[in-house]
Amino acid sequence: MTFNEFNFHKDLLKGIKIAGFREPSPIQEIVIPIISNGEDLVGQAHTGTGKTAAFGLPLMNKIAKKEIERALVITPTRELATQVSDELYHLGRFCGIRTLTVYGGVGYGRQIALINKGVQIVVATPGRLKDLYKKGKIDSFNPEIVVLDEADEMLDMGFLEEIKEIFEYIPQNRQTLLFSATIPELIKDLANEILTNPKFISVVGVDNNTTNNEIEQSYYVIDESQRDEAIIKLLDTEDTNKSIVFCRMKREVDRLTEHLIAMGFNAAGLHGDLDQNDRESIIKAYRRGETKIMVATDVASRGLDVKNVTHVFNFHIPFDPQSYVHRIGRTGRAGKAGKAITLVSTEEFKELQRIQKEVGANMKLETLQLKLNPDEVEVDFTLLANDVRNIKIADNAVDFIDSMEDMDYHEFVERVVSLLFQQTGSNIKELGYNQDTVNSMIESYHNEQKVARQSNRKGKKR
Numbered sequence: 001m002t003f004n005e006f007n008f009h010k011d012l013l014k015g016i017k018i019a020g021f022r023e024p025s026p027i028q029e030i031v032i033p034i035i036s037n038g039e040d041l042v043g044q045a046h047t048g049t050g051k052t053a054a055f056g057l058p059l060m061n062k063i064a065k066k067e068i069e070r071a072l073v074i075t076p077t078r079e080l081a082t083q084v085s086d087e088l089y090h091l092g093r094f095c096g097i098r099t100l101t102v103y104g105g106v107g108y109g110r111q112i113a114l115i116n117k118g119v120q121i122v123v124a125t126p127g128r129l130k131d132l133y134k135k136g137k138i139d140s141f142n143p144e145i146v147v148l149d150e151a152d153e154m155l156d157m158g159f160l161e162e163i164k165e166i167f168e169y170i171p172q173n174r175q176t177l178l179f180s181a182t183i184p185e186l187i188k189d190l191a192n193e194i195l196t197n198p199k200f201i202s203v204v205g206v207d208n209n210t211t212n213n214e215i216e217q218s219y220y221v222i223d224e225s226q227r228d229e230a231i232i233k234l235l236d237t238e239d240t241n242k243s244i245v246f247c248r249m250k251r252e253v254d255r256l257t258e259h260l261i262a263m264g265f266n267a268a269g270l271h272g273d274l275d276q277n278d279r280e281s282i283i284k285a286y287r288r289g290e291t292k293i294m295v296a297t298d299v300a301s302r303g304l305d306v307k308n309v310t311h312v313f314n315f316h317i318p319f320d321p322q323s324y325v326h327r328i329g330r331t332g333r334a335g336k337a338g339k340a341i342t343l344v345s346t347e348e349f350k351e352l353q354r355i356q357k358e359v360g361a362n363m364k365l366e367t368l369q370l371k372l373n374p375d376e377v378e379v380d381f382t383l384l385a386n387d388v389r390n391i392k393i394a395d396n397a398v399d400f401i402d403s404m405e406d407m408d409y410h411e412f413v414e415r416v417v418s419l420l421f422q423q424t425g426s427n428i429k430e431l432g433y434n435q436d437t438v439n440s441m442i443e444s445y446h447n448e449q450k451v452a453r454q455s456n457r458k459g460k461k462r
Contacts, residue, residue: 006032008057010062011094016057019091025050026203032058035177040198042191043179049203051069051149051179056088059145063120064095071364072170073123073162076153078103078276079283084149085123097121104128105276112137126154126162133169142171151180153326160186167194181325190281213334217363219342220432221349221441230343230431231256231315232263233368235293238339242286242312245295246327256315267293298323306330314342317351321358340436341366346433350448365438368431416420 027045032240035058049067062068075081085101100122115138132138247253250271257269285291309331318324331338344352
């Protein structure tokens with residue numbers, strides 16, 4: 001199938017061609033005809049599947065053909081709003097479609113002026129959009145199509161009430177589209193409240209798998225003390241182009257970024273305490289490839305669409321399964337393969353089991369062989385001494401000693417003994433617990449669950 005089969009406006013097809021789109025992705029192929037027919041829609045798809053074009057192309061086609069005048073796209077973060085606006089601009093530029101990004105942290109004046117001047121597409125974050133409507137600053141902006149993008153993230157960020165309030169200001173005779181990587185109950189309730197007889201479309205794969213099959217997923221079960229060592233060894237040994245290392249806390253981002261830079265890695269940190277200019281500067285440098293490693297909180301798991309991210313590392317396991325889906329969705333985008341590696345301490349292993357179960361993730365246990373420095377090698381001195389005493393002296397041993405006569409005797413002996421240490425002791429260490437140990441953890445986890453269920457049943461009988 002090609003984009004020509006959607007009966008798009010010729011100027012929109014020109015933008016599609018220049019953008020390098022060859023054929024529609026699965027989500028685009030399914031939802032574009034539904035949106036073109038004017039139906040409400042709930043679309044479930046993981047990140048990187050072309051959702052922006054899936055809703056953007058048909059709504060811009062309606063604008064280009066004068067079927068509608070305005071559209072509104074609501075996104076959870078400033079970064080995502082900027083990216084969506086940029087993509088819509090490039091796809092629709094030959095149609096003369098004007099887009100505007102609206103978010104907090106900057107002055108109201110220019111945004112209000114441009115909206116009232118007649119931009120056709122506004123891409124906005126919930127907080128600023130609600131303020132503009134509530135203060136009566138954009139009463140003239142009445143969109144005929146409204147898109148909620150990344151709805152579950154807006155729910156996680158606490159925007160549910162803002163979204164409901166925004167829809168009180170928007171005309172009822174509208175087409176509403178909701179896109180989300182996951183569909184929890186509260187999102188279903190929201191869809192029933194603001195959509196009219198919507199079509200439900202899911203392209204997350206079979207068995208309710210909400211993760212991208214293009215992403216190779218693995219994990220290491222480690223001791224908490226090994227976390228820094230593990231991420232450094234993985235960054236050294238994995239064939240990365242651009243990578244993202246996710247941490248839970250802002251202070252952990254700052255600490256790990258400094259540590260990686262000190263170890264010679266090209267890294268930068270990104271979290272919510274940075275001001276907008278600094279965040280934009282860091283993201284631009286990462287997009288251009290000037291920075292190779294982004295260390296980030298979950299602020300970057302959404303709204304950070306960067307090409308050629310080969311690896312996502314979870315330095316800490318995320319707080320919930322949805323965050324795991326969104327984090328690893330930064331790689332394996334647009335049909336390209338990616339790799340997601342999670343570090344899990346023995347204390348966090350239960351959380352890993354829950355994530356695997358809830359998101360259907362096929363995660364492979366890995367271990368990493370590390371070569372130790374000579375000083376770290378453990379040697380059994382008694383066995384070594386016995387070996388030295390009992391070994392047969394080789395015929396050419398004297399010749400070898402004579403060849404080393406330029407070296408101080410004590411230094412020569414120390415070097416020979418050190419060589420024996422390296423060859424006798426094991427200088428290979430395994431990072432991460434092996435399958436047998438992890439199997440025991442899984443069995444213990446299941447036994448705990450069984451005991452908890454039995455306890456709950458006894459409590460209910462009482």
